[in-house]
Amino acid sequence: MSQFLEISGLCAQIDADGQKKQILRGVDLSIPPGEVHVIMGPNGSGKSTLSYVLAGREEYEVTAGTATFHGQDLLAMEPEERAAAGLFLAFQSPIELPGVNNANFLRTAVNAVRRARGQDELDAVAFLKMAREAAKALSMAPDMLKRNVNVGFSGGEKKRNEVLQMTLLQPTFAILDETDSGLDVDALRIVAEGVNRLRAPTFSALVITHHQKLLDYLVPDRIHVMARGRIILSGGPELARQIDQEGYTKFLAEVA
Amino acid sequence: MPAVTQTREAVEKLGQSTYKWGFETDIEMDMAPKGLNEDIIRLISSRKEEPEWMLEWRLAAYKTWQAMEEPKWAKVAFPPIDYQDAHYYAAPRKKPGPKSLDEVDPELLRTYEKLGIPLHEQALLAGVEVPEGERMPVAVDAVFDSVSVATTFRKTLEEAGVIFCPISEAVKEHPDLVRKYLGTVVPAGDNFFSALNSAVFTDGSFVYVPKGVRCPMELSTYFRINAKNTGQFERTLIVVEEGASVSYLEGCTAPMRDENQLHAAVVELVAMDDASIKYSTVQNWYPGDENGRGGIYNFVTKRGACRGARSKISWTQVETGSAITWKYPSCILQGEGSVGEFYSVAVTNNHQQADTGTKMIHLGRNTRSTIIAKTISAGRSDSTYRGLVRVQPKASGARNFTQCDSLLIGDQCGAHTVPYIESRNMNARIEHEATTSKISEDQLFYCRQRGLSEEDAVGLIVNGFCRDVLKELPMEFAVEAQKLLQISLEGSVG
Numbered sequence: 001m002s003q004f005l006e007i008s009g010l011c012a013q014i015d016a017d018g019q020k021k022q023i024l025r026g027v028d029l030s031i032p033p034g035e036v037h038v039i040m041g042p043n044g045s046g047k048s049t050l051s052y053v054l055a056g057r058e059e060y061e062v063t064a065g066t067a068t069f070h071g072q073d074l075l076a077m078e079p080e081e082r083a084a085a086g087l088f089l090a091f092q093s094p095i096e097l098p099g100v101n102n103a104n105f106l107r108t109a110v111n112a113v114r115r116a117r118g119q120d121e122l123d124a125v126a127f128l129k130m131a132r133e134a135a136k137a138l139s140m141a142p143d144m145l146k147r148n149v150n151v152g153f154s155g156g157e158k159k160r161n162e163v164l165q166m167t168l169l170q171p172t173f174a175i176l177d178e179t180d181s182g183l184d185v186d187a188l189r190i191v192a193e194g195v196n197r198l199r200a201p202t203f204s205a206l207v208i209t210h211h212q213k214l215l216d217y218l219v220p221d222r223i224h225v226m227a228r229g230r231i232i233l234s235g236g237p238e239l240a241r242q243i244d245q246e247g248y249t250k251f252l253a254e255v256a
Numbered sequence: 257m258p259a260v261t262q263t264r265e266a267v268e269k270l271g272q273s274t275y276k277w278g279f280e281t282d283i284e285m286d287m288a289p290k291g292l293n294e295d296i297i298r299l300i301s302s303r304k305e306e307p308e309w310m311l312e313w314r315l316a317a318y319k320t321w322q323a324m325e326e327p328k329w330a331k332v333a334f335p336p337i338d339y340q341d342a343h344y345y346a347a348p349r350k351k352p353g354p355k356s357l358d359e360v361d362p363e364l365l366r367t368y369e370k371l372g373i374p375l376h377e378q379a380l381l382a383g384v385e386v387p388e389g390e391r392m393p394v395a396v397d398a399v400f401d402s403v404s405v406a407t408t409f410r411k412t413l414e415e416a417g418v419i420f421c422p423i424s425e426a427v428k429e430h431p432d433l434v435r436k437y438l439g440t441v442v443p444a445g446d447n448f449f450s451a452l453n454s455a456v457f458t459d460g461s462f463v464y465v466p467k468g469v470r471c472p473m474e475l476s477t478y479f480r481i482n483a484k485n486t487g488q489f490e491r492t493l494i495v496v497e498e499g500a501s502v503s504y505l506e507g508c509t510a511p512m513r514d515e516n517q518l519h520a521a522v523v524e525l526v527a528m529d530d531a532s533i534k535y536s537t538v539q540n541w542y543p544g545d546e547n548g549r550g551g552i553y554n555f556v557t558k559r560g561a562c563r564g565a566r567s568k569i570s571w572t573q574v575e576t577g578s579a580i581t582w583k584y585p586s587c588i589l590q591g592e593g594s595v596g597e598f599y600s601v602a603v604t605n606n607h608q609q610a611d612t613g614t615k616m617i618h619l620g621r622n623t624r625s626t627i628i629a630k631t632i633s634a635g636r637s638d639s640t641y642r643g644l645v646r647v648q649p650k651a652s653g654a655r656n657f658t659q660c661d662s663l664l665i666g667d668q669c670g671a672h673t674v675p676y677i678e679s680r681n682m683n684a685r686i687e688h689e690a691t692t693s694k695i696s697e698d699q700l701f702y703c704r705q706r707g708l709s710e711e712d713a714v715g716l717i718v719n720g721f722c723r724d725v726l727k728e729l730p731m732e733f734a735v736e737a738q739k740l741l742q743i744s745l746e747g748s749v750g
């Protein structure tokens with residue numbers, strides 16, 4: 001049976017100053033429905049690149065390997081088609097959209113995916129009600145919906161705004177790229193609860209993090225360690241605790 | 257006057273007078289012969305049944321024009337225009353229009369649809385003909401509804417004492433007012449194109465708002481119905497007396513059929529003590545094709561005089577059309593404490609060229625001006641913001657704030673900002689800020705990851721960039737203008 005998300009031998013490179021730079025060197029990973037998987041790994045190992053490639057960022061050229069989502073060839077789809085199919089990426093560094101009202105942005109996005117999924121579009125009133133409730137559940141100030149997308153948001157506010165978008169877009173597969181970094185303990189818990197509310201037999205997540213703290217709340221199913229563009233080690237939740245205490249060096253040395 | 261009636265009357269009038277003047281009687285070619293000379297001007301004046309003074313005024317302007325040369329300073333390029341190779345007077349419709357919407361260019365209809373323009377207005381805009389004595393093929397009631405709505409509007413205005421009529425009618429019905437103000441803000445000899453316009457103008461509007469009257473409606477609502485009649489050499493004059501106010505909107509978001517290549521309009525505004533005029537423009541003339549063939553040359557002179565103390569003139573423009581735009585709506589801030597504002601969005605795509613901006617001339621004490629100019633360039637287009645802020649010696653306490661932002665889409669377009677600041681008063685405060693930015697790949701990807709198509713993403717970002725200007729537009733047009741911006745930039749990325 002085809003897995004929910006299945007990545008095999010994935011290689012990707014980027015054109016940096018006219019030079020081809022290989023970043024992903026054969027990533028193998030499969031995530032069954034309902035599970036939360038974690039990727040840890042030193043800075044620069046390719047974690048964000050993997051999330052971008054899965055979300056369809058065109059700068060990264062896939063040179064080998066496959067990725068399927070619900071049995072569909074993910075790599076052949078446009079970014080917006082992937083979003084409509086249920087893939088969501090919470091960005092490590094959320095992007096600012098000057099002059100674009102947050103609520104308007106969210107509604108445009110929600111209605112775009114609803115349309116693509118064959119659902120009715122939401123009118124402004126129904127949407128605002130939903131958005132306000134979701135924002136409240138994430139302890140976001142009500143004026144966050146009126147402000148411009150991520151403009152002048154603090155680091156923590158940006159991360160919460162990502163989780164708000166995720167909540168409203170109702171993905172079946174979410175990638176969270178260091179959504180916990182820069183958050184204080186309370187914010188961390190709120191964000192984790194936001195993810196937990198989505199958990200269902202039909203929802204999976206790939207969580208990129210350096211910290212055990214988030215995982216205390218999320219209770220992941222599998223931990224993967226990435227280094228130099230490859231998954232070098234996988235294990236149960238205890239692996240994350242080990243890394244948290246001992247660092248990456250030991251594991252990198254073992255596989256090297 | 258409603259569009260349909262006016263057109264019909266104009267056609268009837270022409271039918272009667274053509275023979276008398278010995279011009280071609282071929283119905284499809286009901287126009288003056290090519291070329292510009294005194295006889296042609298006499299013809300225009302007599303067809304319009306104008307008084308003698310108007311003819312003299314036109315002839316004087318023509319003499320001035322003959323001695324002038326086309327300006328060359330703007331950053332636009334176009335092949336030389338042969339002014340003798342054009343018709344300066346033509347019946348409103350040279351060729352029979354399409355018989356039904358089925359015959360209209362589907363591309364045009366697609367745009368109307370995207371703009372959300374109702375079917376009956378689509379027909380009007382596309383120039384669909386109604387055969388004599390036959391019912392309109394589509395939405396007949398709607399068409400006649402809008403006609404009756406226009407009549408109602410007219411009555412409301414009359415009751416308030418507001419005069420709002422075609423300029424040619426005003427020349428005959430309100431000659432004292434027209435004579436008093438015409439050419440006092442933009443003298444015929446101001447520039448090459450204003451001189452040309454003064455000699456040959458045939459269309460346009462006249463607005464007079466008497467003392468203390470707030471015009472009871474946005475003149476946009478009315479104008480929308482009449483929009484089809486905008487002509488090649490439009491002439492508009494708006495006079496607002498002490499303590500009175502008006503909001504006027506010209507143009508239309510929908511692209512219109514128009515076979516004239518050269519447009520040279522003149523707009524004059526006069527505001528007395530405590531008067532305010534809000535003039536909004538949505539300009540979407542044919543920009544030419546992707547390869548830069550065809551398109552309108554839009555050479556416009558727009559100027560407002562804040563003659564009275566504390567008077568205010570506000571220009572808002574959304575310019576997306578035309579192959580070439582050359583336009584600087586300006587304010588002469590004469591009255592003490594008067595206020596001038598200029599809010600502009602100029603979009604160029606493909607091979608369009610725009611050289612636009614404003615002039616704020618501070619003459620009186622404590623005069624203030626604000627300039628917010630947003631320039632968006634895509635494709636191989638080229639756009640220049642050119643703005644002058646001049647403070648004369650007597651304008652103590654004058655203040656200006658200028659914000660010019662350029663947004664580039666792709667790397668083959670150009671954007672230029674050319675500010676001229678001339679201050680002859682030590683007490684004046686002038687601030688100028690300018691930014692240039694690009695729609696980044698990051699922004700596009702972020703939006704697409706959230707499910708937006710690339711086009712919707714560009715539309716959203718562009719509308720965000722223009723928000724400070726769009727919010728100045730009358731409500732119903734702000735929504736259309738947003739859609740228009742997105743449509744104008746279609747195919748500019750990816």
Ligand SMILES: Nc1ncnc2c1ncn2[C@@H]1O[C@H](COP(=O)(O)OP(=O)(O)O)[C@@H](O)[C@H]1O
Pocket residue numbers: 014015016021023041042043044045046047048049050059
């Ligand atoms: N757009 C890019 N241009 C050049 N180099 C890049 C780009 N994106 C990523 N890289 C490089 O690829 C490597 C992996 O980066 P990244 O995926 O961000 O790692 P991680 O998220 O694991 O810290 C790094 O060496 C980084 O510098």
Ligand SMILES: [Mg+2]
Pocket residue numbers: 047048049092177178
């Ligand atoms: Mg990263």
